[in-house]
Amino acid sequence: MDLLAEIGAALPADRVLTDPDVTAALSHDEAEWAPVGKPVAVVRARSAREVAEVVKACHRHRVPVVARGAGTGLSGGANAVDGCVVVALDKMDAVVEVDPVERLAVVQPGVVNDHLRAAVAERGLWYPPDPASSPWSTIGGNVATNAGGVCCVKYGVTRDYVLALEVVTGTGEVVRLGRRTAKGVAGYDLVGLVVGSEGTLGIVTEVTVRLRPLPPAPRTIAGHFASVVDAGAAVRAVAEAGLTPSALELVDRHCLKAVDDWKNMGLAVDAEVLLLGRVDEPGEAGEAAAAAVLACFEGAGATWAARSTDPVEADALFAARRLAYPALERLxxxxxxxxxxxxxxxxxxxxxxxxxxxxxxxxxxxxxxxxxxxxxxxxxxxxxxxxxxxxxxxxxxxxxxxxxxxxxxxxxxxxVGLLKRGGLAAELSPAVLDMHRAVKAALDPAGILNPGKVIPA
Amino acid sequence: MDLLAEIGAALPADRVLTDPDVTAALSHDEAEWAPVGKPVAVVRARSAREVAEVVKACHRHRVPVVARGAGTGLSGGANAVDGCVVVALDKMDAVVEVDPVERLAVVQPGVVNDHLRAAVAERGLWYPPDPASSPWSTIGGNVATNAGGVCCVKYGVTRDYVLALEVVTGTGEVVRLGRRTAKGVAGYDLVGLVVGSEGTLGIVTEVTVRLRPLPPAPRTIAGHFASVVDAGAAVRAVAEAGLTPSALELVDRHCLKAVDDWKNMGLAVDAEVLLLGRVDEPGEAGEAAAAAVLACFEGAGATWAARSTDPVEADALFAARRLAYPALERLxxxxxxxxxxxxxxxxxxxxxxxxxxxxxxxxxxxxxxxxxxxxxxxxxxxxxxxxxxxxxxxxxxxxxxxxxxxxxxxxxxxxVGLLKRGGLAAELSPAVLDMHRAVKAALDPAGILNPGKVIPA
The missing domain is CATH 3.30.70.2740 (Alpha-Beta Plaits)
Known part of the structure; x- marks a missing residue:
């Protein structure tokens, strides 16, 4: 039986997409100028079992499998390779469980980041990692890339919040990695290994994330600078002062103008660079931290700097930062x-x-x-x-x-995806690259999981 | 040339210990009733190069290598296996660098946990992981076991603080894993994989740790309970109330009595169980958190509970908790x-x-x-x-x-060491155990690094 017939026999018919226009649209992420291959099909899976059936069939036929979420990646990690099957996980979008006592949530990989954040906020809880793509990107994609975001400067990245994973291995087995307890050292950190592996070591079909209580309302400090280098000096000053802002974002004039031209938010400022700081210590400590950040901005030569007293205005500034990338893409x-x-x-x-x-x-x-x-x-x-x-x-x-x-x-x-493979080879020693290859071969012996990504040839 | 002659030719003579009394003392950790083998030698290494020479020689001869720090482990992970070479890292005890701007420190593996904490405290910085063994255990051992401690309930475990490692691989190569930047996703998380791998995937010869600013002075809440189960109900109540104490420790009457009999600290209380909470939010938020923890203790049926107003007394209670294990060992x-x-x-x-x-x-x-x-x-x-x-x-x-x-x-x-191998086999599925074996074989192809530990046969 050929590959598609096997998959067709194992899965409901509506899961398998082969119309070239449809599959082409689901064959790439948002990386510019990264090579895009032609898949033989896209399978829109609805369960771990369905993903496992696809991988098993692909394993038998030695056909590559490329997993994708919302396709908002920027390195080409989700780009199809010729002849592969793309497994789209966007329909596996259930929030399975929110447990406020253990402070964890269990979600399917297709849940959009902002949806998870909204679901847990109802219980007074917070999922910190907040990539700029949070209104669109999925938790599965965030896990695959170990996504960061605005609040990571204080609260860490996706890997810091993943307690357990359900994963389909390179041979099509469904395994559970990790735990639900606050701590645990039973065996190797395979959860951490799969996080950030961009679909090359397994396909994530369920994610158990750690949550925090919602943080106190932040205080925002804005500064205008005459150059990015001056703004960079302010960033360095904040670090040298031993401060821990909950956000410290830089947006330049080009970005502000593009957002304004698109959304007409009235943001364009008479400065080359806007630096946005946030602190979220409670009470007097927060007042002191905000004053200290402001002093760093002023000391580094801000042409204007102030505490924002209007939360709506402050949120608009962060919203503009989030929209910078899509606004520029329009150009x-x-x-x-x-x-x-x-x-x-x-x-x-x-x-x-x-x-x-x-x-x-x-x-x-x-x-x-x-x-x-x-x-x-x-x-x-x-x-x-x-x-x-x-x-x-x-x-x-x-x-x-x-x-x-x-x-x-x-x-x-x-x-790393496709765009940074050369960079990876420059950053890591040959021996460390060999360790990557050995781990990849150990967990994906047939080499069918997103081949050609991450690890340089 | 035989193994010891090769090692002797590569290293200064004082590094190699073969006196059976000396090697026996360096052949085990503190795990009770775990099997201890007889090494052919203990090599007290002074550099990564020396460790690499030993591993290379052992690799040629297919002789096991067991790394050890202070030997304070409790699972048998550092126990010698028959015919092995023990590599003792306690003399590699330099704090190489403390960088307050990047908030990191670089240390050799033999640095004692408390020594690192003291070295960075001078710069206003804090290395949070604080196993009860912190006056004796080394950072290398803490990394090997992914050690936790008292403050981990709020601040996380060793893995959360390891940015980069220098590691000698199973073939005797010296590699650098990880980074010095706050974030990074260049390749697989090999740092996290080595942390907690108990010397089975590599021997750590340098550790770059992330630091935090010193936290505010804590507030301590103590409670007496008539049973461990009542104290457990208070712990559950703290979680249900959404609180995040910086410590929440339970010590029972047996432990308090043993410490008192040993150190005469005047601690023995007229209660079955002592529960110790700490909160470290600044200012009014800290006051509110302390009051909320106290209310949880009282609501769960504490026979007595109070905020400690005397920091010396509060520190003594935590010191007693830290001494509980060695005090009981005397019995x-x-x-x-x-x-x-x-x-x-x-x-x-x-x-x-x-x-x-x-x-x-x-x-x-x-x-x-x-x-x-x-x-x-x-x-x-x-x-x-x-x-x-x-x-x-x-x-x-x-x-x-x-x-x-x-x-x-x-x-x-x-x-896991030796004592929890059976437990690991009960906790993880056969497929996940196979993933462990595959990763082990990938990174230690000759199987010489601490064989027989962690992974069940």
Whole structure:
């Protein structure tokens, strides 16, 4: 029996999509200029058993399997490879359980991040990881990439919140990894290993996440700076002062203008860069922290800085930051960088990005989770301008090289996917890359799970 | 050339110990009744290069290598196997770097936990994981077991604080895993995989840990209870109230009496159980949290409960809790349990432990990181009483079975070592155990790193 006949025999007919227009739309994420293959089918699974049936059939036929959530990734990790089966998990979107006493939730992988946050907020609980894509991206995709976000500077990333996983292995077995208890050291941390593995070690079919109580209402501090380097100096000053903001975001003029042109939010400011800080300590401690952040902004040369007294206005500023990427995408292809450098190196890294923009004649807008050194230079090119594309890709490589030179990493939260495989090879030693290959071969012996992603050839 | 000649040729002579009395003393940890093998030598290494030379020689000769720190483990993870080389890391005890801006420290594995804490406290920083063994245990051992401690209920365990590792692999290569940046997703989480792997996947020769600012001064709440089950109900009430204490420790009468008999601290109280809570929110939020914890204690039937107004007295209570294990050890062999159950199951688990003690005619004292459900029933037997040993081991197995029955794990923080291999086989499915074996074979292809530990045969 051929592969599709086997899958068809095991699953209800409506699960299997083969119309080329439909499968093409489900064959890629949002990474610009990453290669996209042609799948033989997309299977929209409804249960772990269905995913397991697909993987078993693919295992028998040695056909690649590429899992996808909402397709909001930015590194090509969810891009189809030729001849593969894409397993779409967006219909597995149930919040299975919220347990306020153990402070955990159990969800299917297709649950959208903001939906999980809303479901647990009803119980006074909070799921912190908040990628800018949270209105669209799924928990399964967040787990696959170990997604970060705005609040991670204080509260950590997706991996810090995953207690247990149900996973379909490379041989099509359904296994449970991890635990429901607050602590546990029974065996290797296979949960942590699967988180961030971009579908190359298993396909996640259920996620048990740790929750926190909702934090106190934050205080927002906004600052205008004459250059990204000045704003970077303010970020460094916050770190040097020993402060722990719950957000410290950088948005430049290009981003603010693009959001304003799109959403007409009246945000465009007469400054090159907006820096947004938040602190969420309760009571007087919060007042003191906000004053200290404000002093850092002023000391670093802010042209204007103030505590926001209007929560609606403060939320609008963070909403604008969240919309920066889709707003810029409207202008043309945007190649998104994701380097992360030590806090002390943020000003220097931002200065090098400016020089790269000039040298490569490429428009580079900047947004950044500046507080944890995670920068997202956005390389914007006119649609269809092949020379500009080549220059932008050279700038992309320069930025990666500079981040490594400053002791940073090639990817802070978007993942390796296809776009950062070269960067990974530059960052890790050959022996460590071999360890990756050995682990991959151990858990996916047939090499069918998202082949060609993460690990350089 | 034979193995010891090769090692002798590669390392200074003072590194290699072969006197049987000396090697015997360095051949085991503190696990009671775990098998201990006879090593051919103990090598007290001074550098990663020296560790690598030993592993390379052992790899050529297919001789097992067992790493050890201070030997304070409680599961037999550091016990020698026959014919092995023990690599002792206690002389690699330098604090290499403390960076207050990036909030990290770089240390050799032999640094004692409390020494690291003191070194970073000078810079206003804090390394949270605080196992009761912190005055003696080393960071390398803490990493190998993913050690927990008193403050983990709020601040997490060792793995949450390890950013990067230098590791000697099973083939004797020195590799660097992880990063120095706040975030990073470049490749698989090999750091998290090695943490808690008890020396079976690599030997850690340097650790980069994440630090926090020192927390505010805590507020302590003490409660007396007529039974461990009542105290367990108070623990559950704290969880149900949505509180996040920075410590919630249970100490029973047996433990308090043993500490008092030893240290004469004047602690013995007229109660079966002492429950110690701490909160460290600043200012009014801390006042409110302390009052709420106190209300939980009272509501659960405390015979006496109060805020401690004397920090010296409060610290003495926590010091007593820390000394409980060595104090009881003076009375005879102590088999230490380490199960962890969901918060809601704490009262039921404590009730079952009481019934087990009666049924198995075994004295069981209780200390517990109660707030995260991590219980340490201590099974105390008269020295040399073989019947009592058999009964205690049966009780040990009963407790493990009850923890699994209540949705818990067989080990919360001590590790699998030798004592919990059976428990691990009961907790994990055969497919997940196979994943462990595959990962072990991938990273230690010759199977020389601490063989026979963690993974059941």
């Amino acid at each position: 043309g292809p945007v190649l998104t960088e994701d380097v992360c450098v030590p806090a002390a190196a943020v000003p220097e890294m931002l200065a090098r990005i400016e020089r790269t923009a000039a040298r490569r004649d490429t428009l580079i807008a900047n947004i950044a989770h500046a507080g944890d050194g995670n920068l997202h230079p956005l390389l914007i090119t006119p649609r269809g301008d092949e020379d500009a594309r080549v220059r932008a890709q050279a700038a992309f490589d320069d930025i990666v090289a500079d981040a490594l030179d400053l002791g940073g990493t090639v990817t802070g939260e978007h993942g | 005879g062999p102590v088999l230490t349990e380490d199960v962890c159950v969901p918060a809601a199951a704490v009262p039921e688990m404590l009730a079952r432990i009481e019934r087990t003690a009666a049924r198995r005619d075994t004295l069981i004292a209780n200390i517990a990181h109660a707030g995260d459900g991590n219980l340490h029933p201590l099974l105390i037997t008269p020295r040399g009483d073989e019947d009592a040993r058999v009964r205690a081991q049966a009780a040990f197995d009963d407790i493990v079975a009850d923890a699994l029955d209540l949705g818990g794990t067989v080990t919360g923080e001590h590790g």
